[in-house]
Amino acid sequence: PPSPLQPPGLPLGPCRAFSNNKVLVELDESSGVATMKFKSPPVNSLSLDFLTEFCISLEKLENDRACRGVIFTSAVPKIFSSGLDITEMCGKSTEHYAEFWRAVQEMWLRLYGSNMVTVSAVNGSSPAGGCLIALSCDYRIMVENPKFSIGLNEAQLGIVAPFWFKDTFVNVVGHRVAERSLQLGSLHPAPEAQRLGLVDELVPEEKLQEKAVAVMAQWLALPDHARQLTKSMMRKAVLDRLVAHREEDIQNFISFISKESIQKSLRMYMEMLKKKK
């Protein structure tokens, strides 16, 4: 049955779609592949609303037997996702910080631990939390445009990537590249990101969708059960670590973000972003 959330005008039958305000999801039932498009202009920042919709959509797909894989991409030109929404971390209550951070954790736990095949089709820049989404997938394809960059640049903003961002990063690029990149808060242009192993391959923008579908088909050729157990074996240690320290991690975030020096850094950064416009 068509989803109650289905917007008018989208095809019925083989392709089901449901959309919230921040993400658009289309499921191709013939292939079992869903596409989740981030559509929260101007920069797909990960607000509490975005994260909530992301998690609900992902959970819906996870529980849908017709869906075996998800492609993540952006509906906003030139940006994949700008990462965590700084307005959620600035001048808010302790309760708000806790709720927001729990939503960030939830997104990662669901995505990094997903039973589905997950492919990022990175069609724009992808700093911080945007990079985390890509890192948490099974495969990363990026548009070969060197103006698009990707990385965990938190240190540039005077903040620190949490340990599970770091663990995810180390699992992809290894300890040394992660140590250097995290300390410098590097944003790597696409060609450099590929050299470092941060993305798996580069394609021209017009080939991105086609390549993502081809990669997905390759991964879906494997029996689900064996692939899922293998994925879990590779990722369990890192997932378990956050699960074991989840409340502690929330408290750490709150006490860090509540510091006046950090609040000041974030306000300055937001001012700078406003002036850029």
Place this chain on the structure above:
Amino acid sequence: PPSPLQPPGLPLGPCRAFSNNKVLVELDESSGVATMKFKSPPVNSLSLDFLTEFCISLEKLENDRACRGVIFTSAVPKIFSSGLDITEMCGKSTEHYAEFWRAVQEMWLRLYGSNMVTVSAVNGSSPAGGCLIALSCDYRIMVENPKFSIGLNEAQLGIVAPFWFKDTFVNVVGHRVAERSLQLGSLHPAPEAQRLGLVDELVPEEKLQEKAVAVMAQWLALPDHARQLTKSMMRKAVLDRLVAHREEDIQNFISFISKESIQKSLRMYMEMLKKKK
């Protein structure tokens, strides 16, 4: 003294040889280097008999003061080893599965933990358990023929590589390459295997033996005691993990392999192999 198992016709004196049905071992006493040749046609599959002979032979060499290093290679054209013998995992009793799995564990514990220098001269394809043998050595040389491939392709068969296969793989190629390769059940042609670090170098088939001997000489130039302690330091964590969970790992194997869905997958795979012939 010549081994009681020594076959007639082999040279006495500087070279001692002993052979069982499945492996042929020759020890060159002047260099201290043994060669273990897998000779269990058609594909050197790791049957219970093969594993038992492999372990007995390896233990004999390990305890022989005249032996400091072992080169593993195949006496069967085009195949190094096809990996675990599926007939041992199909339609057998729980007791048989336990005995078989214990023998697989034993092989790996002895080989990965060997005090001798171990070099694989991979002169043919080497999927699954065959790949594990190569990964467990100190050095891997492969014939540069792109028709020969190597990898832990268990996922292709609908089964899951055990955690200690995975740990060994990660120690060689790193987390990211292992995650992708294991989930896809990839068999990497020789040139790709070298690019990924899965094998250390490629040589033409006619140079393989010569190169293996040269590499062995390089490793044997080091004082044994320091090299052995260093090797143990690098591998102990991963070896200890299986030792600590050995019975649990056997039970996991039995309950997994006893599932009707897995038995059906394996039967289908064996049918496919029979039709290929």
Place this chain on the structure above:
Amino acid sequence: PPSPLQPPGLPLGPCRAFSNNKVLVELDESSGVATMKFKSPPVNSLSLDFLTEFCISLEKLENDRACRGVIFTSAVPKIFSSGLDITEMCGKSTEHYAEFWRAVQEMWLRLYGSNMVTVSAVNGSSPAGGCLIALSCDYRIMVENPKFSIGLNEAQLGIVAPFWFKDTFVNVVGHRVAERSLQLGSLHPAPEAQRLGLVDELVPEEKLQEKAVAVMAQWLALPDHARQLTKSMMRKAVLDRLVAHREEDIQNFISFISKESIQKSLRMYMEMLKKKK
């Protein structure tokens, strides 16, 4: 105020300098960058005196708010540091071995855990403990001369690199490269060291200082607090491991180094070095 240790003849004001017998330290107050030059001919070996002065100097800089980064380099031509001073490990008392080893640990704990940005400008060969100093920095630049080599070559001397040398090495080059290099006791010529990731870049000797200053400026562009917390997150597990086993590690060293076979190896090695001269 100028340091009481300041030698006569060095400029006052923007550049403070203090020198002991074994290292020369100059702090450029305008940039916040200190340079520590090893000046213990003939080979900058890490004697107890050297280690003590190294640690005192590093602690002084660590506590100096004017200092944010340190460049390590050699004032002795062709050698960065030859590593631990073998005369400290040969024919001495148990108490001396304990004191010496504690100083080696202290050097590494302070350097690997430093809050400052640390850059090695490797202007000569750098075996064993010399390599450890380089590995413990945030960034390694080496003169591109292939006659200069670097590596943890302990196995060549019949001794074993301690686990925390190994952990530091693995964090830089990964498990596989470390396993092979440590077992072979390899000294890698500069170009090979770069290919393996053991050093980050190579430059002509006359560009070394300039490059080190430029790299330092890039790292100092980041806010200290975020960078320090990030560095600590990456290194804490490995640092904590030695802290937790420090006394045990000293006892291990003493019992290993006190063995007659090891003493004999070291004496032979020293004889060989003397003949070389």
